[in-house]
Amino acid sequence: xSEIWIVMLSVGVLTFLTRLSFIYLLDKLQPPExxxxxxxxxxxAVLTAIFIPELGLQNGELMLSLENIRLVAGIIxxxxxxxxKSALWTIGVGMVSFWALTWLMGAIAxxx
Amino acid sequence: MDKAADKISPMQEFLxxxxxxxxxxxxxxxxxxxxxxxxxxxxxxxxxxQAMSSVVFAGSSQFMLVQLVNxxxxxxxxxxxxxxxxxxxxxxxxxxxxxxxxLSPLWKFILTYLLTDEAYAVAIMHYQDKxxxxxxxxxxxxxxxxxxxCWQLSTAAGIFLGAQVPPNWGLDxxxxxxxxxxxxxxxxxxxxxxxxLSAGLAALLTRGLPFKLNxxxxxxxxxxxxxxxxxx
Numbered sequence: 001x002s003e004i005w006i007v008m009l010s011v012g013v014l015t016f017l018t019r020l021s022f023i024y025l026l027d028k029l030q031p032p033e034x035x036x037x038x039x040x041x042x043x044x045a046v047l048t049a050i051f052i053p054e055l056g057l058q059n060g061e062l063m064l065s066l067e068n069i070r071l072v073a074g075i076i077x078x079x080x081x082x083x084x085k086s087a088l089w090t091i092g093v094g095m096v097s098f099w100a101l102t103w104l105m106g107a108i109a110x111x112x
Numbered sequence: 113m114d115k116a117a118d119k120i121s122p123m124q125e126f127l128x129x130x131x132x133x134x135x136x137x138x139x140x141x142x143x144x145x146x147x148x149x150x151x152x153x154x155x156x157x158x159x160x161x162q163a164m165s166s167v168v169f170a171g172s173s174q175f176m177l178v179q180l181v182n183x184x185x186x187x188x189x190x191x192x193x194x195x196x197x198x199x200x201x202x203x204x205x206x207x208x209x210x211x212x213x214x215l216s217p218l219w220k221f222i223l224t225y226l227l228t229d230e231a232y233a234v235a236i237m238h239y240q241d242k243x244x245x246x247x248x249x250x251x252x253x254x255x256x257x258x259x260x261x262c263w264q265l266s267t268a269a270g271i272f273l274g275a276q277v278p279p280n281w282g283l284d285x286x287x288x289x290x291x292x293x294x295x296x297x298x299x300x301x302x303x304x305x306x307x308x309l310s311a312g313l314a315a316l317l318t319r320g321l322p323f324k325l326n327x328x329x330x331x332x333x334x335x336x337x338x339x340x341x342x343x344x
Contacts (some may be wrong), residue, residue: 002160003187004156004160004164004181005160006187006191007177007187007190007191007194008160008163008164008167008168008177009167010191010194010195011168011173011177011190011191011194011195011198012167012168012169014191014194014195014198015168015169015170015173015194015195015198015201016224016225018195018198018199018201018202018205019201019202019204019205019224019225019227020205020220020224021202021205021206022202022205022206022209023205023208023209023212023220023223023224024220025209026206026209026210026213027209027213034339035206036210037339037342038335038338038339039206039207039210040240040304040338041303041304041307041334041335041338041339042203042204042206042207042236042331042335043207043232043233043236043237043294043295043298044295044298044299044304044307044308044311044334044338045307045308045311045330045331045332045333045334045335045338046200046203046204046311046327046331046334047229047233047291047294047295047298048291048295048308048309048311048312048315048330048334049311049312049314049315049326049327049330049331049334050200050229050291050295050315050327051288051291051292051295051312052311052312052313052315052316052330053315053316053319053326053327054285054287054288054291055288056316057316057319060319062316062319070285070288073285074288074289074292077288077289077292077293078292078296081292081293081295081296081297082296082297082299085296085297086135086293087135087136087138087139087290087293087294088135088138090289090292090293090296091135091138091139091286091289091290091293092138094285094288094289094292095285095286095289098282098285099281099282102282
Protein backbone atom coordinates (compact mmCIF):
# COMPACT_ATOMS: atom_id res chain seq x y z
CA UNK A 1 0.00 0.00 0.00
CA SER A 2 1.33 3.42 -0.91
CA GLU A 3 2.17 5.96 1.77
CA ILE A 4 -0.66 8.31 0.85
CA TRP A 5 -3.20 5.54 1.41
CA ILE A 6 -1.76 4.77 4.84
CA VAL A 7 -2.18 8.46 5.67
CA MET A 8 -5.69 8.73 4.20
CA LEU A 9 -7.03 5.60 5.90
CA SER A 10 -5.45 6.50 9.25
CA VAL A 11 -6.73 10.08 9.24
CA GLY A 12 -10.10 8.90 7.89
CA VAL A 13 -10.56 6.34 10.69
CA LEU A 14 -9.28 8.73 13.40
CA THR A 15 -11.60 11.49 12.16
CA PHE A 16 -14.55 9.09 12.11
CA LEU A 17 -13.77 7.98 15.69
CA THR A 18 -13.51 11.64 16.74
CA ARG A 19 -16.92 12.36 15.21
CA LEU A 20 -18.31 9.23 16.89
CA SER A 21 -16.70 9.86 20.31
CA PHE A 22 -19.46 11.56 22.28
CA ILE A 23 -22.31 10.13 20.23
CA TYR A 24 -21.09 6.80 21.59
CA LEU A 25 -20.03 7.93 25.09
CA LEU A 26 -23.12 9.97 25.98
CA ASP A 27 -25.13 6.84 25.25
CA LYS A 28 -23.32 4.95 27.98
CA LEU A 29 -23.05 7.55 30.70
CA GLN A 30 -25.16 10.33 32.16
CA PRO A 31 -23.38 13.68 31.61
CA PRO A 32 -23.24 16.25 34.44
CA GLU A 33 -25.95 18.91 34.39
CA UNK A 34 -23.60 21.62 33.06
CA UNK A 35 -22.90 19.74 29.81
CA UNK A 36 -26.17 20.38 27.93
CA UNK A 37 -25.95 24.10 28.78
CA UNK A 38 -22.33 24.25 27.62
CA UNK A 39 -23.16 22.51 24.34
CA UNK A 40 -25.44 25.37 23.31
CA UNK A 41 -22.29 27.46 22.74
CA UNK A 42 -20.45 24.92 20.59
CA UNK A 43 -21.65 26.22 17.19
CA UNK A 44 -20.92 29.93 17.80
CA ALA A 45 -17.64 29.32 19.64
CA VAL A 46 -16.13 26.82 17.18
CA LEU A 47 -17.34 28.50 13.98
CA THR A 48 -16.11 31.93 15.12
CA ALA A 49 -12.76 30.44 16.16
CA ILE A 50 -12.43 29.08 12.61
CA PHE A 51 -13.17 32.27 10.67
CA ILE A 52 -11.54 35.00 12.81
CA PRO A 53 -7.94 33.80 12.17
CA GLU A 54 -8.76 33.64 8.43
CA LEU A 55 -9.50 37.38 8.59
CA GLY A 56 -7.06 38.72 11.15
CA LEU A 57 -3.92 36.70 10.42
CA GLN A 58 -1.62 36.78 7.41
CA ASN A 59 1.08 34.10 7.31
CA GLY A 60 0.47 33.50 11.01
CA GLU A 61 1.00 37.14 11.99
CA LEU A 62 -1.63 39.53 13.31
CA MET A 63 -2.65 42.04 10.62
CA LEU A 64 -5.28 44.44 11.90
CA SER A 65 -5.25 47.27 9.37
CA LEU A 66 -7.37 48.61 6.53
CA GLU A 67 -4.77 47.28 4.11
CA ASN A 68 -5.82 43.76 5.10
CA ILE A 69 -8.44 43.17 2.40
CA ARG A 70 -9.69 39.93 3.96
CA LEU A 71 -10.32 41.69 7.24
CA VAL A 72 -12.29 44.56 5.66
CA ALA A 73 -14.30 42.27 3.34
CA GLY A 74 -14.86 39.94 6.29
CA ILE A 75 -16.28 42.74 8.45
CA ILE A 76 -18.64 43.67 5.60
CA UNK A 77 -19.70 40.01 5.36
CA UNK A 78 -20.32 39.85 9.13
CA UNK A 79 -22.62 42.89 8.87
CA UNK A 80 -24.48 41.34 5.92
CA UNK A 81 -24.84 38.02 7.77
CA UNK A 82 -26.15 39.85 10.84
CA UNK A 83 -28.73 41.87 8.89
CA UNK A 84 -29.89 39.26 6.36
CA LYS A 85 -29.12 35.89 8.03
CA SER A 86 -28.69 34.69 4.45
CA ALA A 87 -25.71 32.56 3.43
CA LEU A 88 -26.10 33.50 -0.24
CA TRP A 89 -25.98 37.24 0.47
CA THR A 90 -23.14 36.86 2.97
CA ILE A 91 -20.88 34.84 0.67
CA GLY A 92 -21.88 36.84 -2.44
CA VAL A 93 -21.39 40.32 -0.98
CA GLY A 94 -18.25 39.18 0.85
CA MET A 95 -16.63 37.87 -2.33
CA VAL A 96 -17.62 40.94 -4.42
CA SER A 97 -16.24 43.21 -1.65
CA PHE A 98 -13.02 41.22 -1.69
CA TRP A 99 -12.62 41.61 -5.45
CA ALA A 100 -13.57 45.33 -5.38
CA LEU A 101 -11.07 46.04 -2.58
CA THR A 102 -8.34 44.09 -4.38
CA TRP A 103 -8.96 46.17 -7.50
CA LEU A 104 -9.07 49.41 -5.48
CA MET A 105 -5.81 48.66 -3.69
CA GLY A 106 -4.18 47.86 -7.03
CA ALA A 107 -5.47 51.12 -8.52
CA ILE A 108 -4.20 53.13 -5.53
CA ALA A 109 -0.81 51.41 -5.59
CA UNK A 110 -0.31 52.07 -9.30
CA UNK A 111 -1.32 55.76 -9.01
CA UNK A 112 1.28 56.45 -6.30
CA MET B 113 -45.14 20.15 21.66
CA ASP B 114 -46.58 21.45 18.43
CA LYS B 115 -48.93 18.98 16.80
CA ALA B 116 -48.21 20.30 13.30
CA ALA B 117 -44.48 19.88 13.76
CA ASP B 118 -45.02 16.27 14.84
CA LYS B 119 -46.43 15.56 11.44
CA ILE B 120 -43.38 16.60 9.42
CA SER B 121 -42.60 13.41 7.54
CA PRO B 122 -39.11 11.93 7.11
CA MET B 123 -39.18 12.88 3.43
CA GLN B 124 -40.12 16.50 4.24
CA GLU B 125 -37.30 16.70 6.79
CA PHE B 126 -34.88 15.21 4.27
CA LEU B 127 -35.86 17.81 1.65
CA UNK B 128 -35.63 20.62 4.24
CA UNK B 129 -32.11 19.44 5.01
CA UNK B 130 -31.13 19.63 1.34
CA UNK B 131 -32.72 23.07 1.06
CA UNK B 132 -30.96 24.28 4.21
CA UNK B 133 -27.56 23.15 2.95
CA UNK B 134 -27.84 24.50 -0.62
CA UNK B 135 -26.86 28.17 0.05
CA UNK B 136 -23.73 26.99 1.87
CA UNK B 137 -22.57 25.20 -1.28
CA UNK B 138 -21.78 28.57 -2.85
CA UNK B 139 -18.89 28.81 -0.41
CA UNK B 140 -17.98 25.12 -0.32
CA UNK B 141 -17.71 24.55 -4.10
CA UNK B 142 -14.74 26.89 -4.74
CA UNK B 143 -13.02 25.44 -1.68
CA UNK B 144 -13.44 21.87 -2.95
CA UNK B 145 -12.14 22.91 -6.34
CA UNK B 146 -9.04 24.50 -4.81
CA UNK B 147 -8.45 21.28 -2.87
CA UNK B 148 -8.60 19.33 -6.17
CA UNK B 149 -6.11 21.70 -7.79
CA UNK B 150 -3.69 21.61 -4.83
CA UNK B 151 -3.90 17.82 -4.49
CA UNK B 152 -2.94 17.13 -8.09
CA UNK B 153 -0.26 19.81 -8.15
CA UNK B 154 1.21 18.24 -4.97
CA UNK B 155 1.70 15.11 -7.06
CA UNK B 156 -1.25 12.99 -5.91
CA UNK B 157 -2.67 10.63 -8.54
CA UNK B 158 -6.12 11.63 -9.77
CA UNK B 159 -7.88 8.74 -8.01
CA UNK B 160 -5.97 9.25 -4.76
CA UNK B 161 -6.86 12.94 -4.76
CA GLN B 162 -10.51 12.10 -5.37
CA ALA B 163 -10.56 9.25 -2.83
CA MET B 164 -9.28 11.50 -0.05
CA SER B 165 -12.45 13.57 -0.31
CA SER B 166 -14.56 10.58 0.71
CA VAL B 167 -12.07 8.66 2.90
CA VAL B 168 -11.02 11.65 5.02
CA PHE B 169 -13.95 13.97 4.12
CA ALA B 170 -12.78 16.99 6.15
CA GLY B 171 -11.70 20.02 4.13
CA SER B 172 -9.15 21.80 6.29
CA SER B 173 -7.26 18.59 7.12
CA GLN B 174 -7.22 17.62 3.43
CA PHE B 175 -5.65 21.00 2.63
CA MET B 176 -3.04 20.49 5.30
CA LEU B 177 -2.29 16.92 4.16
CA VAL B 178 -1.64 17.85 0.53
CA GLN B 179 0.64 20.66 1.70
CA LEU B 180 2.55 18.15 3.83
CA VAL B 181 2.76 15.75 0.86
CA ASN B 182 4.26 18.62 -1.11
CA UNK B 183 6.84 19.20 1.63
CA UNK B 184 7.65 15.48 1.79
CA UNK B 185 6.68 15.21 5.47
CA UNK B 186 6.96 11.82 7.24
CA UNK B 187 3.83 9.64 7.29
CA UNK B 188 3.42 9.71 11.08
CA UNK B 189 3.64 13.51 11.08
CA UNK B 190 0.85 13.71 8.50
CA UNK B 191 -1.37 11.32 10.46
CA UNK B 192 -0.93 13.22 13.74
CA UNK B 193 -1.52 16.59 12.05
CA UNK B 194 -4.67 15.42 10.27
CA UNK B 195 -6.01 13.87 13.48
CA UNK B 196 -5.42 16.95 15.66
CA UNK B 197 -6.87 19.38 13.10
CA UNK B 198 -10.08 17.35 13.14
CA UNK B 199 -10.34 17.19 16.95
CA UNK B 200 -12.97 19.96 16.93
CA UNK B 201 -15.39 17.36 15.57
CA UNK B 202 -15.50 15.84 19.07
CA UNK B 203 -17.35 19.00 20.14
CA UNK B 204 -19.83 18.53 17.30
CA UNK B 205 -20.22 14.92 18.39
CA UNK B 206 -21.09 15.99 21.94
CA UNK B 207 -23.42 18.62 20.56
CA UNK B 208 -25.57 16.26 18.44
CA UNK B 209 -25.31 13.29 20.83
CA UNK B 210 -28.49 14.08 22.81
CA UNK B 211 -30.48 14.34 19.58
CA UNK B 212 -29.35 11.07 17.99
CA UNK B 213 -29.45 8.99 21.16
CA UNK B 214 -32.61 7.11 20.19
CA LEU B 215 -31.35 6.11 16.73
CA SER B 216 -30.15 2.70 15.58
CA PRO B 217 -26.40 1.97 15.31
CA LEU B 218 -26.65 2.13 11.50
CA TRP B 219 -28.15 5.63 11.63
CA LYS B 220 -25.47 6.75 14.11
CA PHE B 221 -22.78 5.32 11.85
CA ILE B 222 -24.05 7.18 8.77
CA LEU B 223 -24.67 10.50 10.57
CA THR B 224 -21.23 10.26 12.22
CA TYR B 225 -19.58 9.92 8.82
CA LEU B 226 -21.52 12.96 7.55
CA LEU B 227 -20.75 15.15 10.60
CA THR B 228 -18.67 17.83 8.86
CA ASP B 229 -18.45 21.50 9.89
CA GLU B 230 -20.94 22.67 7.30
CA ALA B 231 -23.54 19.90 7.71
CA TYR B 232 -23.29 20.08 11.51
CA ALA B 233 -23.71 23.86 11.60
CA VAL B 234 -26.86 23.81 9.47
CA ALA B 235 -28.40 20.80 11.23
CA ILE B 236 -27.73 21.94 14.81
CA MET B 237 -29.70 25.15 14.19
CA HIS B 238 -32.59 22.99 13.07
CA TYR B 239 -32.25 20.68 16.07
CA GLN B 240 -32.17 23.66 18.45
CA ASP B 241 -35.32 25.35 17.15
CA LYS B 242 -38.37 24.66 19.23
CA UNK B 243 -40.39 22.58 16.79
CA UNK B 244 -40.85 19.08 18.14
CA UNK B 245 -40.43 17.00 14.99
CA UNK B 246 -39.23 13.48 15.71
CA UNK B 247 -37.68 13.11 12.27
CA UNK B 248 -34.90 15.67 12.46
CA UNK B 249 -32.23 13.04 11.82
CA UNK B 250 -33.59 12.98 8.27
CA UNK B 251 -32.74 16.70 8.06
CA UNK B 252 -29.12 16.00 9.06
CA UNK B 253 -29.02 13.14 6.53
CA UNK B 254 -30.29 15.44 3.75
CA UNK B 255 -27.87 18.24 4.65
CA UNK B 256 -24.98 15.79 5.05
CA UNK B 257 -25.53 13.98 1.75
CA UNK B 258 -25.92 17.30 -0.08
CA UNK B 259 -22.61 18.52 1.28
CA UNK B 260 -20.96 15.16 0.57
CA UNK B 261 -22.10 15.20 -3.07
CA CYS B 262 -20.96 18.79 -3.52
CA TRP B 263 -17.57 18.00 -1.98
CA GLN B 264 -17.01 15.03 -4.33
CA LEU B 265 -18.12 16.95 -7.43
CA SER B 266 -16.15 20.10 -6.66
CA THR B 267 -13.04 17.99 -5.92
CA ALA B 268 -13.49 16.32 -9.32
CA ALA B 269 -13.96 19.72 -10.98
CA GLY B 270 -10.76 21.02 -9.36
CA ILE B 271 -8.79 17.94 -10.45
CA PHE B 272 -10.17 18.23 -13.97
CA LEU B 273 -9.75 21.99 -14.38
CA GLY B 274 -6.37 22.03 -12.64
CA ALA B 275 -4.35 25.10 -13.49
CA GLN B 276 -7.33 26.72 -15.21
CA VAL B 277 -8.66 27.72 -11.77
CA PRO B 278 -7.22 31.23 -11.42
CA PRO B 279 -5.18 31.44 -8.18
CA ASN B 280 -5.32 35.23 -7.93
CA TRP B 281 -9.11 35.35 -7.59
CA GLY B 282 -8.77 34.65 -3.89
CA LEU B 283 -11.38 31.87 -4.08
CA ASP B 284 -10.04 30.35 -0.86
CA UNK B 285 -11.61 33.35 0.90
CA UNK B 286 -15.01 31.65 0.40
CA UNK B 287 -14.07 29.35 3.30
CA UNK B 288 -13.95 32.26 5.76
CA UNK B 289 -17.17 33.66 4.27
CA UNK B 290 -18.92 30.30 4.65
CA UNK B 291 -18.09 30.19 8.34
CA UNK B 292 -19.23 33.81 8.78
CA UNK B 293 -22.54 32.83 7.15
CA UNK B 294 -22.85 29.90 9.56
CA UNK B 295 -21.64 31.55 12.79
CA UNK B 296 -23.23 35.01 12.78
CA UNK B 297 -26.91 33.93 12.47
CA UNK B 298 -26.31 31.56 15.42
CA UNK B 299 -25.71 34.58 17.69
CA UNK B 300 -29.12 35.25 19.21
CA UNK B 301 -28.57 36.62 22.71
CA UNK B 302 -25.97 38.30 24.92
CA UNK B 303 -24.43 35.02 26.11
CA UNK B 304 -23.90 33.68 22.59
CA UNK B 305 -22.53 37.06 21.48
CA UNK B 306 -19.96 37.11 24.28
CA UNK B 307 -19.15 33.46 23.58
CA UNK B 308 -18.46 34.26 19.91
CA LEU B 309 -16.46 37.41 20.68
CA SER B 310 -14.24 35.72 23.26
CA ALA B 311 -13.67 32.67 21.03
CA GLY B 312 -12.58 34.94 18.18
CA LEU B 313 -10.17 36.90 20.38
CA ALA B 314 -8.78 33.73 21.94
CA ALA B 315 -8.17 32.22 18.49
CA LEU B 316 -6.00 35.25 17.63
CA LEU B 317 -4.18 35.34 20.97
CA THR B 318 -3.32 31.62 20.88
CA ARG B 319 -2.26 31.71 17.21
CA GLY B 320 1.23 30.43 18.10
CA LEU B 321 -0.05 26.96 19.08
CA PRO B 322 0.89 24.15 16.66
CA PHE B 323 -1.57 21.97 14.67
CA LYS B 324 -4.22 24.73 14.73
CA LEU B 325 -4.77 23.87 18.39
CA ASN B 326 -5.66 27.54 18.87
CA UNK B 327 -9.05 26.55 17.48
CA UNK B 328 -9.72 24.08 20.30
CA UNK B 329 -8.38 26.49 22.94
CA UNK B 330 -10.57 29.28 21.56
CA UNK B 331 -13.67 27.07 21.44
CA UNK B 332 -13.21 26.11 25.11
CA UNK B 333 -12.75 29.80 26.05
CA UNK B 334 -15.91 30.69 24.11
CA UNK B 335 -17.98 27.96 25.75
CA UNK B 336 -16.74 28.95 29.23
CA UNK B 337 -17.48 32.64 28.67
CA UNK B 338 -20.94 31.76 27.33
CA UNK B 339 -21.76 29.71 30.42
CA UNK B 340 -20.38 32.39 32.74
CA UNK B 341 -22.36 35.18 31.10
CA UNK B 342 -25.56 33.11 31.25
CA UNK B 343 -25.06 32.58 34.98
CA UNK B 344 -24.92 36.28 35.80
